[in-house]
Amino acid sequence: MSVTLADVAARAGVSAATVSRVLNGNYPVAGATRTRVLRAVEELEYVVNGPASALAAATSDLVGVLVNDVADPFFGIMASAVQSEMSPVPGGGGGAGRADGPGKLAVVCNTGGSPERELTYLTLLQRQRAAAVVLTGGTVEDAAHTGALAARLRRLEAAGTRVVLCGRPPMDAGDAGPHPLTVAFDNRGGARRLTDHLLSLGHRSLGYLAGPAARTTTRHRLEGHRAALSAAGLGGDAERLTVHGAYDRASGYDGARELLWREPSLTAILAANDTVALGVCAALRERGLRIPEDISVTGFDDLPFAVDAMPALTTVRLPLHDAGAKAGRLALGREEGPPGGVTTFRGDLMVRDSTGAPR
CATH class of the missing domain: 1.10.260.40 (lambda repressor-like DNA-binding domains)
Structure with missing residues (x-):
């Protein structure tokens, strides 16, 4: 009832x-x-007045885009790409991938990585009868939050709002749903390719700076890294040579110092993302270590500054703009989702000057 x-x-x-x-x-x-x-x-x-609410969502000009940190290029690039699909077409003509008309208003909601704030924004967007909601980036792996998130997404979908996940894995909410369309990244595969690259150069003592614990992106990248180590028979020391921290430069700086304290003979450090890698490089330079002659460094994501870092950063390129644009089209119903509702973008290895053979 x-x-x-x-x-x-x-x-x-x-x-x-x-x-x-x-x-x-x-x-x-x-x-x-x-x-x-x-x-x-x-x-x-x-659910607010089901049929009337669904009609309101279908005619709404509002699209919500949830990001962890709008100042982080990882989220900024995806949010910008989503928004580009919402923008009006000059003269009202149909552009590539866009419908005629005035377009939609994309509102970026900055959660600051807070699960509670994410839930609050979803409630507010439902009250505003949003036409669509795009949730970007990984999520917290917590049963209570997962249940609360599923409940809110169910209500949004019941009220006629399209929901798309972008840069996060599909929801496993059981047969009762929800099962939103998903644009995911192959974080495991990208991390494994990155570690395999270092192993192929001859590295055997590798430190890993992971992101925050209990985050899906953190877990998947760490799993890919450790799968490569295990295949090479080097998995026994992986836990000791892993340090968790935030996805920021300060964590890279502090984490690199911690890893070198744990294992002074490290020949390579893999960072959770490119921003963390910048902090790693700063800590190594402070200690008089050369990159890559003394120690190799890698990032992840291939953010715009990665190629201009000194030295240029070996990393994994995620097609952030393409993923965001696809999520935008799915959110507006201008593109059909694949069978199963999940599109996965591959992460490509970008080999640059920050990695080399160990001395």
């Missing part, structure tokens, strides 16, 4: 009119009352 407005009102201890005012946002409501109503909506998984 479907949940009604009266059910929400009873749970929140308010009138049905108050619930309607909170959900429509067209009348001032006390903060504590609003909080009670929204909590009841979440607990009961109430």
